[in-house]
Amino acid sequence: MSATGPLPSAHPGARRAEGPPVSAVLTPGRDPASPLGRRLIDDAFLDDPYPTYEALREAGPIHWSEEFFGGAWLLTRHDDVESMLRDARFSAQRTGGWVMNSGDGARAELQGFQRLFARAMLFRDAPDHQRLRRVLHAGFRPDVLQRLVPDVEALVDQLLDGIDADCGFDFMQRVARPLPARVIARMMGIECDDEARFITWSDDLAAFIGAPMPTLQQARRAQHSLLDMGRYFQSRLTRRAFSADDLVGRLAHAASDGSIEEGAELLAQCAMLLFAGHETTRNLLGNGLYHLLSRPGLWSDLQREPGRLTGAVRELLRFDSPVQYTGRRVAADLVLHGQPLRRGELVIGLIGAANRDPRRYDDPDRLDIARRAFAPLSFGSGPHVCIGAALTLIEAEVAFRHLLRRWPGLQLTQAQQKWNRNPLYRGLSVLCVHDNADVRRTH
Numbered sequence: 001m002s003a004t005g006p007l008p009s010a011h012p013g014a015r016r017a018e019g020p021p022v023s024a025v026l027t028p029g030r031d032p033a034s035p036l037g038r039r040l041i042d043d044a045f046l047d048d049p050y051p052t053y054e055a056l057r058e059a060g061p062i063h064w065s066e067e068f069f070g071g072a073w074l075l076t077r078h079d080d081v082e083s084m085l086r087d088a089r090f091s092a093q094r095t096g097g098w099v100m101n102s103g104d105g106a107r108a109e110l111q112g113f114q115r116l117f118a119r120a121m122l123f124r125d126a127p128d129h130q131r132l133r134r135v136l137h138a139g140f141r142p143d144v145l146q147r148l149v150p151d152v153e154a155l156v157d158q159l160l161d162g163i164d165a166d167c168g169f170d171f172m173q174r175v176a177r178p179l180p181a182r183v184i185a186r187m188m189g190i191e192c193d194d195e196a197r198f199i200t201w202s203d204d205l206a207a208f209i210g211a212p213m214p215t216l217q218q219a220r221r222a223q224h225s226l227l228d229m230g231r232y233f234q235s236r237l238t239r240r241a242f243s244a245d246d247l248v249g250r251l252a253h254a255a256s257d258g259s260i261e262e263g264a265e266l267l268a269q270c271a272m273l274l275f276a277g278h279e280t281t282r283n284l285l286g287n288g289l290y291h292l293l294s295r296p297g298l299w300s301d302l303q304r305e306p307g308r309l310t311g312a313v314r315e316l317l318r319f320d321s322p323v324q325y326t327g328r329r330v331a332a333d334l335v336l337h338g339q340p341l342r343r344g345e346l347v348i349g350l351i352g353a354a355n356r357d358p359r360r361y362d363d364p365d366r367l368d369i370a371r372r373a374f375a376p377l378s379f380g381s382g383p384h385v386c387i388g389a390a391l392t393l394i395e396a397e398v399a400f401r402h403l404l405r406r407w408p409g410l411q412l413t414q415a416q417q418k419w420n421r422n423p424l425y426r427g428l429s430v431l432c433v434h435d436n437a438d439v440r441r442t443h
């Protein structure tokens, strides 16, 4: 915790106050003026949020902003974000207002969306969260992931085989988008011929989840995709189209022994798993490659010393996190840094700002692949810490290792990169690169 005032003590298992679901409690608004006297989320922020994060972080540890969901507290410092994620007085149940207040509030029409969305483990508190996490945990054990490595190697090879790097290619389209879709499909035991459909579902959900003020149209598209995912998985479950050790099989087994409820709860976990690894891993691959190629000499350094790749991926995660923030609802009134927070208010932990907090990291704006420091908050912390973290690290390391081996002369193609402008899932929509034959010849 920061020295300016720690969160009042609590442990992750603490009970929340009794009463209505926190997402249903209305609280009075706070000072509508922007904390920096200007809009936080503008085009410059969407291309490079780090100067704004720095200004916010140095202006104070907590700010009220109307630009996130009509009003939310922003936490900017590493210790505060980490503590919030570990503290049960901040509830993960936050989908009600989020879904139902999209656009001008088309409540009835979005009920189907809310019913399914709210059941995902990510948005549940203990004890339901622990029950669901226990079921899924077995599917992400280290031995299970180790067995998957040859499959990931083969999937990367397949994707790279089809590319003529001398002519240049869009890394996002050819590698970063399809790879996570194929890997999670393999883990879930579902066919890859539905890949384009998976990616569309994932894109629709990412646009909604990543919008600080979702429009009705974004909510409708996300609902359409989520319900479609639900039907897709229901049909597989009805036909028993899974095997015992794939993720869908594990969930089905848990439903048969009563650890998971049939219907919405089961389908919500399937949909969440299919979605959770796409946008995130895609952006680790894209942001990572972009930063490695942007710094002269780094690509060739890694070629000479591939053993440094593990540290490099960790540092890339810190430096430009694919997930820039996450939210919680205040479950019981509390005071933080002298600021009263009321039950039901939304708190956003700015992971991207926390990862560049100079109180935690020396020279935080420098990408240093040799950095030996605290793990970044990119995978979150506490009970909801990312269950797919190890899987993602495998995907990224395998992909970068193959790229380094095949294309020592890989370079950015000038002015052919475009940020996706999603403030939550920060990444590139276009990343054109090519293999420079002159560099290749010198190797």
Ligand code: HEM
Pocket (backbone or CB within 6 Å): 085, 121, 122, 123, 133, 184, 272, 273, 276, 277, 278, 280, 281, 284, 321, 322, 323, 326, 327, 377, 378, 379, 380, 381, 383, 384, 385, 386, 387, 388, 389, 391, 392
């Ligand atoms: C670069 C890649 C990834 C990043 C940066 C990332 C980030 C995160 C973060 C920050 C959280 C915590 C959110 C919160 O506390 O509100 C989280 C949770 C989660 N992630 Fe990831 N993730 C990545 C990849 C994956 C993959 C590949 C999967 C699955 C295949 C996955 C599945 C999940 C699930 C299921 C949760 C919810 C865990 C829970 O509620 O207990 N993630 N992730």
